[in-house]
Amino acid sequence: MAKEMIAMLLAGGQGSRLYALTEKLAKPAVPFGGKYRIIDFPLSNCVNSGIDTVGILTQYQPLVLNEYVGNGQPWDLDRLYGGVHVLPPYQKASGSDWYKGTANAIYQNISFIERYDPQYVIILSGDQICKQDYSDFLKFHKEKDAEFSVAVMEVPWEEASRFGLMVADDNDRITEFQEKPKEPKSNLASMGIYIFNWDILKKYLEEDEADPNSENDFGNNIIPNLLRDNRRMYAYHFSGYWKDVGTISSLWEANMEVLDPEHSGINLFDEDWKIYSRKSAMTGHMISAGAVIENAMVTDGCQIKGTVKHSILFEGVKIEKGAIVEDAVIMGSTVIKAGAVVKHCIVAENVTIGQNAVVGAMPSEEEKGVATIGAGITIGDNAKIGPNAMVNKNVGGGEEQW
């Protein structure tokens, strides 16, 4: 039985600009928004859009991601036919190879896609926070009788040169593609989400593979080749919330936007478009007498005795008496001991921050950095971590790191 459209999710990237946060896990597995991981967004979008078959292409540090995705049950993707499949590179009779680029990753899994005989394939990226109805995108693709469509966002012209840009005519037909150009001709940035007719995608993947000079990349090779051949290519305008969380500051910012759904546009309380995640079993959170809590998201298992302002606390975080947490993202099971001051920073999972330690600082004229503490790190009592620090080794009591 054929599937109308299946999804291929590119989740192999290292996410090197997240430094300490992605040392031991792939970027799509990075925790987000109190109880999610980044990959929950594309997976939930798939399910909410009616897509029941998803291939997840993994390569870099896949263990956490593999365990998290598991059989796909939290997203309703444990299906008899279809469902979610984790696809690492594998050995074939003809040899074996790492995924050399985004296009090569899909190329190496052509036989996976063919098992479902789909009419369309949607290529998704595992490093974006976005709520998007892919079925609306597919409707557009069909209405335009397109062979290839790409989701685009309008970005401010002054920032346009940071993006891959699609130049399109009045009918949304793409006429030109500019990768991070100095002089942008368009402000339509590619979101890295594509719908292909499967026959077209397969043809171009095979041609691309045969080209020894290709980087095997969608942006650099496949899309220019489609343009060269004058294929029917269209730009689908998306105007909802979309954030590439590839850097520490954008990840911090996106988390802070979760605190203000009324204005920022990312609403996790939306009953009509739920974001699903794999949960653990913890008790409800506890707010003790003497705790102060303002404008914060708090998850099951947290115990709060100190002060928490404008912050996101993941499952099982403990904030001891007298500790102050502000503008911070504190990931699962981290302990912040008495008197510690933790501000404007990202603290990863299972971190211990010692008594009276200071981590990060509110932004000033000179310093706007988001201090970052990697998973499992211990910060000693009275230690001091500066606002631009990237901590991936334990810091002893009283020591400083800037």
Next chain:
Amino acid sequence: MVNSNTNALGIIFPNSYDSWVSELVNVRLMASIPFASRYRLIDFILSSMTNCDIGNVSIMVNNNYHSLMDHLGSGREWDLVRKNGGLNIFPPFAEKDSKPYVGRVGALAGILDFLRDQKEEYVFMTDTNIAVNFDFKAMLKTHIESGADVTIAYNEQELPECIKQNSSPSKGFYYTFDIEDSKVTKIYVNSKESGVQNFSMNIFVLKRDLLIDLIDEAFVHGHQYFERDILLPKLNQLKVYAYKCEGYIARICDLKSYYDENMKLLDDYNLNALFSGPSIYTKLHGGNPARYMGGSKVQDVMAADGCIIEGEVENSILFRSVKIAKGAKVKNCILMQGTVVEAGADIEYLVTDKNVTITAGKEMKGTDTFPVYISKFQTV
């Protein structure tokens, strides 16, 4: 074969003592009463069984069990979706001359063929009115080592006033023992004694074959209650031993004890006593974290995911997705899932069932000895 399962199956009686908490079981049964901000009472016994590698659990539902079926689903959250064993739910099986059963004998008589087919040597039977992180493995070990025919778990406590006042036979039976060298020498039914008693937790273990024989015989004689009609008369023939549970126990006997046992968990010591052992599992809902808005004021609160809090909350338990609007005041309350407290409302000592709405500006107060209960879907 590697033996990863405990050699015992579990049988749970989710309707036991329903009549003690008539308000809370209007639309459910004892086992599905919400407890401790995100659990239902059955989660404690069921998770304890899972954590003790009991992978074959039968639930003898009798009535009002839709909420429990919804909660348990296929049993996945408790790791009870198995090819062999797993979770079985047994509703009453009506034949043309059968009457609804009361007591364990009638319930078990209906599944004797099932019991004969099972592989496990031992059987645990339990009720669900106690929240406890129970070590079934330790009890089984004690049972086997003592050479007992039947072992019953108990704890030492004074009998709660509420059940003493309410001890008419129509409300069901509770049991206390005299114990000598771990052997039960006397069983009392609905005792009114004061002082610390050996109070049965109604957790039993015995060999499956023995249980089948006892039930077969009792059913033929028209008996109903395992304790009153089997153990008590046979106390001289059977070696009945007692197993003392030293762990934290929250026993629900009426609305007041339901209120008190919830509130006790606001104390870290009690919370850790109940939850620091192996995990207690529950049905997982896709939800978002709780959100505290600017201007919220919160002290001594246990809350589940999905709550949105703008007002003041003190000394309260909030279940999933409770909303407390700006200017509302909530003190000493238990608010179940989906309760909405609108702007300016002022409530104290309330237990609101699921999806209750307290409209704007309303003031409503119970007292510490008499918390007021508001039933499901009511709007005040």
